Amino acid sequence: MHLSKFEILAISIGILIAIQPSYIHPDEHFQSLEILAQLFYGINGTIPWEYDLINGARSFVPLILYYGPVYYLLACILHINNPSILLYCVRLQHALSFLLITYMSLSYIVPNSKACRSKAYVYVITSYVTWSFQSHSFSNSIETLVLLATIATFSMQLEKSTQNYYLLSIFQGILITLGIFNRMTFPAFVFLPSLMVFWKYYLNHWRSFMLLILTIVVTSFIFILIDTNIYGSSIYIIAPMNNLLYNVSVDNLSQHGLHPRYTHILVNLPQLIGPGILYMIPHHKNQIKSFFMSLPMLSIYSAILILSLFPHQELRFLTPLVPFICIKLAKCKSPIFFKIWVMFNLTMGIIIGVFHQSGIVDILTQQIFYADRDINVHIWWKSYSPPTWMYMNDNLTVSTTNFIDDIERIDNIDFNMHENYVIDLKGSDLKLTNETIWNFMKNDAMRKITLFYPSSVESKVLQILNNTHIQHKKIYHTRRHLDLDHFDINDLSTFIPGFSVVELQYA
Incomplete structure (x- = not known):
């Protein structure tokens, strides 16, 4: 693996951004690190709705397979409970594994053009999505790795379609199962590519196909047994099915935000690739067949088409597509475009990967707020939900707001508690915040x-x-x-960056 000085610089920038305290979305903590810290350290914290026994909508297996070795090393062997070390070890793992798996996968996905493959990798390592999203502990980050490996196996089968790939079919079945149990959206990314592989390969290799199906069934059953045991359920927990049933309900999705069906293609995709959106359509007639019939492009269209059917559409849902988009961008020969691409990604990398909501993590890595000490009542307001695992507190109690009959209230709040109590007021109004503080004070x-x-x-x-x-x-x-959620043009003070911690006491 020979890297130019520019590639080394781009990777170095990515690694540097990976270990910044930015906080992109609550799910990067609450769908992974929050659960793992409770499993490995026995601490108290927030139980996300997906991991509540009533819902059982997330599988533990992908978390244990991917993060388990790192957590076991840090928690059980080295006995490290410093949240900053835990966080940045995980982010480095994500960053390095993505760089390696992308490099290996591209050699199979783009086998016939070393120049195009190398250029595609340059676009990947200069993308702010690589620097920030792929280095954070999203389930989408794991989905990207599994998707790259899966499309690589598809490419191998199509490259030499006359050969039987029995072991590859088994590996492919494990990957597909892992992808589905990691995120129920995974089939959207492989639907159209899998149709091509079935038509061009599996129709002529039925034994390989039966082996693939058998592997998916057996692996799924093993995953279900593991999840059922960890959840402690008396009935089988089929996490992807539970997640799908939850997400087909518009009432459920409305709690997380509803978006127009065009959000992915008109809002999210341009945010991910910036100027690259100009090259997402073929410019010449002779490009159309190769453009639409390649596995990477089929994955892009398949994902956007299917995911756009759901009314809840977040930008990070499309991040697994970025490596495939970079393959298309590699065919652009304009040096001016590449300079614009680099400037766009440097800007977004600084905003999203360095400063975005970073005060929350920065504060929770300070010794005065975590580990081996009791805290008083902590009230968080107008911020992303605090990753309560970072308190590393085995006596912690957490309460947060919820809407009941369109009235915002705090679930199960106890105004008599004096210590080890975290209240997440989210974006509640001034009245509720004021009442909450005074109810603690007057007691x-x-x-x-x-x-x-x-x-x-x-x-x-x-x-x-x-x-x-x-x-x-x-x-x-x-x-x-950097708080991008509370800008008010009528109050210029809302544009001031920073995060504060104030201690309050009755006078």
Whole structure:
């Protein structure tokens, strides 16, 4: 593997961004690290709805297979409970595994053109999606790795379609099962490519096909048994099916946000690839057949078509497509375009990979807030949900807001608690926040409360703190926090970056 100086620089930038405290989306913690920390360290924290026994909508198997060795090494052998070490080890694992698997997969997906393959890899390693999203602990990041490996096996079968690939079919069956149990969206990415492989390969190799199906069935049954045992359920837990049943309900999806059907193609895809969107359509007639009939492009169209049927559409759902898009971009010969591509990705890499919501993680890696000590009542407001696993606290209690009959309330709140209590107010209004603080204060005038909030809502916080009956002291502040959710053109203070921690006490 020979890398140019520019490629080494791009990879180095990616690794540097990978170990920044940015926080892109709550699911990067709550669908992986939150659960793993509780399994390996026995701490208390947030139980996401997917992992509640009532729902059973996420499989533990992909988490254990991918993260298990790292967590076992750090928790059981080295006895490290520092959340920053845990977090950045996981992010480095993601970054390095993606770089390696992408490089290996491209040699099979683009076998006949070394120049195109090398150029595609350059586009991959200069993408901010690689630097930020693929280095974070999303289930989409694992989905990308499994998808690359699966399309690589498809490519091998099509390259030499007269050969029997028995072992490859078994490996392919394991990959497909792992992909489905990791995210129920995985079939959307392989639907059209698998039809081509079935038509051009498996129709002539029925033994290989039966071996593939048998492997999927056996592997699925093993995964179901493992999940059922970990959940402690008296009935079989089929996580992908439970997840699908949840997501076909518009009422359920409305709790996570509903989007127009065109969001993926008109909003999310342009955000992912920026100027690359100009090259996602063929420009010449002789390109049309090769453009539409290649496995990478079939995967792109298959995913966008199927995922657009669901009214909940987040940008990260399309991140597994970026390596395939880079294969298409590799055919662009314009040096000006590549310079624009690099500038776009550097800008997005700094915004998303370095500063986005980074104050939350930055604060929770400070010794005064985690591990081997009791905390008081911590109230988080107008921020992403705090990754409660980073407290590394085995006595922690967590409460958060929920909407009941269109009224926002805090679930199971206990105003009599004095310590090891985290309340996530999310984006609740000023009234609920003020009432929450005062309900704790009036129950015990000596109680101390710690309030966490972004600088973008400082003016609103001051409406609470300026009350003469509250003493407040800022105990921590970082400018390294970019809040993109609360901009208000009528209040320029909302554009101020930063995150603050204030200790409150009744005067």
